[in-house]
Every structure is written in structure tokens, then in C-alpha cells.
Amino acid sequence: MNPHPSRSRPLRCLAAAEALRQACDFPRQPYFRDLIQGGMSREVFLESQRHFAHAVAFFPRPMAALVARLPDPRQRLDLLRNLVEEHGDFREEAFHISSFRDFLTRLGGVEAAELPPLPPALHAFQAALSGSCSFDELETGLACLGFIEYAFAELSTLIAVAVVERGWIAPQELRHYRLHARIDEEHAAEFFMVIESAWDEPERRIHVERGLALGAQLFRRLYDDLAEVKPMSGQGLALHA
Numbered sequence: 549m550n551p552h553p554s555r556s557r558p559l560r561c562l563a564a565a566e567a568l569r570q571a572c573d574f575p576r577q578p579y580f581r582d583l584i585q586g587g588m589s590r591e592v593f594l595e596s597q598r599h600f601a602h603a604v605a606f607f608p609r610p611m612a613a614l615v616a617r618l619p620d621p622r623q624r625l626d627l628l629r630n631l632v633e634e635h636g637d638f639r640e641e642a643f644h645i646s647s648f649r650d651f652l653t654r655l656g657g658v659e660a661a662e663l664p665p666l667p668p669a670l671h672a673f674q675a676a677l678s679g680s681c682s683f684d685e686l687e688t689g690l691a692c693l694g695f696i697e698y699a700f701a702e703l704s705t706l707i708a709v710a711v712v713e714r715g716w717i718a719p720q721e722l723r724h725y726r727l728h729a730r731i732d733e734e735h736a737a738e739f740f741m742v743i744e745s746a747w748d749e750p751e752r753r754i755h756v757e758r759g760l761a762l763g764a765q766l767f768r769r770l771y772d773d774l775a776e777v778k779p780m781s782g783q784g785l786a787l788h789a
């Protein structure tokens with residue numbers, strides 16, 4: 549759906565992101581392959597998603613850094629809209645991290661929604677996004693976050709289908725991933741609108757391509773790391789029936 553029908557679409561950025569997303573082949577990556585084919589236990593999935601919560605909680609901050617760096621107030625608007633939506637349209641119960649905690653609670657009980665200490669893999673992901681969005685060329689940070697949103701739309705669908713098929717969560721209780729499966733390609737397009745004109749300027753285009761590739765690298769690496777997560781031992785979380 550295009551919420552701005554009067555405006556053109558960032559077709560070249562979207563085509564490049566689609567080609568890259570296909571090249572990433574997320575459904576065959578170990579994390580998603582195991583989840584889809586049933587090789588991942590509910591305990592491991594829950595613990596990996598508790599790690600991932602640090603990415604959800606952090607994502608609006610590099611986004612805000614980009615908003616602060618954009619000199620044109622019109623370009624800031626779409627990102628601001630996305631940023632406000634990350635903050636639940638000013639309602640705390642609808643913050644994206646709130647809906648993600650709700651997902652964790654439904655999967656593993658109230659304790660599961662308490663974020664674990666920051667794992668190194670998530671720390672590295674956060675640091676890379678901060679660095680790119682603060683110090684790289686603007687086109688690079690925008691393309692990087694745009695690709696991550698674009699990929700997350702597909703990954704949200706994969707996860708939503710898998711957790712319902714496994715019977716881990718009832719479809720009507722699946723708020724976070726269902727929402728992101730629906731809205732994140734549009735969020736990606738909002739990032740890409742700002743940089744679409746760079747395709748006509750070789751010296752800017754290279755920064756866009758670099759940013760898309762960085763987003764792909766970071767997200768693939770992150771899920772490779774999540775595929776290595778082990779369930780909590782000993783005092784393991786009691787799973788929500």
C-alpha cells in the first residue's frame with residue numbers, strides 16, 4: 549500500500565533491496581531453516597528472541613540520529629513519522645519494544661519479557677548501526693536501515709507463520725510480527741525515498757549500495773549468531789503453556 553499516492557515510489561532502491569534480499573535467501577539460513585523445518589525447540593527460539601529484543605529496543609536510536617542529520621525538513625518528515633510509530637504514536641503500551649515484550653510474555657511468561665544482559669552479538673549490531681548512522685555518508689545509513697526494514701518484513705512473515713504452525717502462539721495473539729510483516733516494506737520505502745535520487749549520481753550511488761550491503765551483512769550476521777544461542781540452563785524460564 550502506498551500511503552502517499554501522489555508521490556512517486558523509490559523504485560530503483562526497492563529493486564536493489566529486493567535483489568539483495570533474494571540473494572540473502574533468509575529462508576535457507578540456519579536460523580530460519582531450523583525454525584521452519586521444526587529443528588528449533590521452543591526454549592531455544594524463546595532465548596534467541598530475548599536476545600533479539602535488544603535490537604528492537606535499540607533500532608529507533610540510529611533512526612533518530614539520521615533524522616538529526618538530515619538538513620532538509622521535508623526529508624525528515626517520513627523518518628519522523630516512522631520514528632513516532634516506533635514509539636507507539638506516543639502511547640507507551642504500543643511502543644514496538646512493548647509489543648515485542650508482549651510477544652515474549654506470550655511465548656515464555658512474564659519473566660521472559662525481562663531483557664537478558666546485552667549479548668556481544670547484539671552489542672556489535674547496535675554499535676555498527678550507531679556508527680553508520682552517525683558517521684557514514686547519510687546515504688549509507690539510510691540505505692542500511694532501509695534494507696533492514698525491508699528484510700524484516702519477510703523475516704516477520706517467516707516467524708509469524710512458524711510460531712503459529714508450531715502451536716507456540718495463537719494467531720490472534722501474534723501482534724508484533726504480524727504488524728511488521730505488514731508495515732516494514734513501507735517503512736523501508738520511506739528511507740529509500742530520501743536517497744532515490746542518488747541513483748543518478750555515481751558518487752552518491754556508491755554510498756547507497758554500500759549501505760544496502762552493510763544492512764544485509766549485519767542482519768545475516770545477527771541471525772547467524774542467533775542460530776548459535778543455547779537455551780538457558782539451570783533456572784531456565786518456565787514456558788508459557
Ligand SMILES: [Fe+2]
Nearest residue numbers: 697731732735
Ligand atoms: Fe518498521
